[in-house]
Amino acid sequence: MSTSAFADRDVRFGSGAIELAGVIAGELDARRVLLVRGKRSFTASGAHRLLPGLEQVAKVEQWSDFAPNTDAADLEVGLRLVERFDPDLILAVGGGSAMDMAKLLCAYRGTVDGEAVRERIRAGATVAQRSTRLVLAPTTSGSGAEATHFAVVYIGDQKFSIAGPEMLPDTVVLDPALTVSGSPYQRATSGIDAVAQAVESLWAKAATAQSRSFARAALRLLLPAIESFTTGPDLRSARAMSLGAHLAGRAIDLSKTTAAHAMSYGITKRHGLSHGHAVGVTLGSFMEVHADPGPGRLQAGLAPETHGAAMREILTAFGAADGAEARVRFVDLMRNLGLETSLDKAGADTREARESLAAGVNVERLGNNPVRFTTGELAQLLLDID
Ligand SMILES: [Zn+2]
Numbered sequence: 001m002s003t004s005a006f007a008d009r010d011v012r013f014g015s016g017a018i019e020l021a022g023v024i025a026g027e028l029d030a031r032r033v034l035l036v037r038g039k040r041s042f043t044a045s046g047a048h049r050l051l052p053g054l055e056q057v058a059k060v061e062q063w064s065d066f067a068p069n070t071d072a073a074d075l076e077v078g079l080r081l082v083e084r085f086d087p088d089l090i091l092a093v094g095g096g097s098a099m100d101m102a103k104l105l106c107a108y109r110g111t112v113d114g115e116a117v118r119e120r121i122r123a124g125a126t127v128a129q130r131s132t133r134l135v136l137a138p139t140t141s142g143s144g145a146e147a148t149h150f151a152v153v154y155i156g157d158q159k160f161s162i163a164g165p166e167m168l169p170d171t172v173v174l175d176p177a178l179t180v181s182g183s184p185y186q187r188a189t190s191g192i193d194a195v196a197q198a199v200e201s202l203w204a205k206a207a208t209a210q211s212r213s214f215a216r217a218a219l220r221l222l223l224p225a226i227e228s229f230t231t232g233p234d235l236r237s238a239r240a241m242s243l244g245a246h247l248a249g250r251a252i253d254l255s256k257t258t259a260a261h262a263m264s265y266g267i268t269k270r271h272g273l274s275h276g277h278a279v280g281v282t283l284g285s286f287m288e289v290h291a292d293p294g295p296g297r298l299q300a301g302l303a304p305e306t307h308g309a310a311m312r313e314i315l316t317a318f319g320a321a322d323g324a325e326a327r328v329r330f331v332d333l334m335r336n337l338g339l340e341t342s343l344d345k346a347g348a349d350t351r352e353a354r355e356s357l358a359a360g361v362n363v364e365r366l367g368n369n370p371v372r373f374t375t376g377e378l379a380q381l382l383l384d385i386d
Contacts, residue, residue, distance in 0.1 A: 022053030096143025127164025144249020192274030291323025
């Protein structure tokens with residue numbers, strides 16, 4: 001076990017760390033633990049090994065009956081369960097959805113009426129207090145949700161991001177042994193999500209020296225490991241991916257994501273690609289445009305030298321001399337991971353479908369993307385993909 005790399009956060013990193021759940025619950029004085037977990041992944045990943053130790057110190061209630069892409073209706077069910085069971089600790093063991101759900105349960109505890117829950121989501125107030133202890137243990141590498149102070153929740157088709165300092169957990173359990181049991185597709189798409197987070201964080205307008213240092217470290221871990229982790233994971237590649245995905249999460253916790261992420265939500269909703277896959281389909285094209293955006297397209301206040309340095313760093317990480325080559329390298333990486341890169345094959349096979357995806361992005365809210373895009377420019381970027 002090592003904790004030194006995480007300085008200001010309590011992260012228990014190492015193979016088998018999940019078996020410390022009971023110890024951690026004890027440290028946090030928990031007596032009643034709501035375990036928010038994936039349906040099948042919990043046992044398949046080996047995470048169920050946490051139960052004997054946890055049940056020695058606390059009464060445990062398990063909840064897994066919620067859909068991926070956290071939504072308000074499921075949240076309402078969970079909030080009623082929290083009201084009834086009255087946990088002092090919520091432990092999430094799963095992917096991004098399970099962790100986001102646990103964060104939201106802590107944030108909105110005490111609100112049980114459906115309309116009141118939706119009102120709070122729409123109001124989007126900063127989450128500045130919580131009375132429940134929160135421990136997050138990812139079983140994928142990764143969404144980075146264990147490292148960020150925000151969570152996504154949908155009301156119908158509408159996406160909301162809820163944020164605040166109290167969305168951060170008390171403790172993270174980062175156990176690479178939990179991440180190897182998913183399908184190759186799951187490992188590939190989660191891994192690409194982490195790579196995209198690191199790349200987007202490096203070029204984000206809101207990047208800081210600290211976020212760049214996290215993003216840089218993330219890419220150095222993720223890129224050499226992602227192919228072997230996808231095709232034949234071992235503990236060595238799992239450790240690199242687990243740590244890399246966590247650091248990518250730390251990076252976007254500071255810098256936030258950019259256009260590739262903004263574009264991905266519509267691709268997921270309309271064409272069913274899983275989150276990381278949907279991000280990856282456009283990331284190579286954004287790399288190419290960002291490497292050489294042309295005059296006057298950088299966001300106001302972003303120095304060309306700052307952007308140039310970030311782009312050189314990204315190109316170097318992919319072993320590319322220019323933006324076009326970076327796109328090719330990234331598309332090749334997707335294909336090596338078994339991920340289809342064609343938007344046609346995803347079902348966005350008409351000009352209208354591409355234009356409608358572009359129109360679904362609110363370009364006013366792309367201020368964190370280093371390069372400005374109009375809706376028409378976004379549509380053109382999509383039309384240039386196969
Ligand atoms: Zn993501």
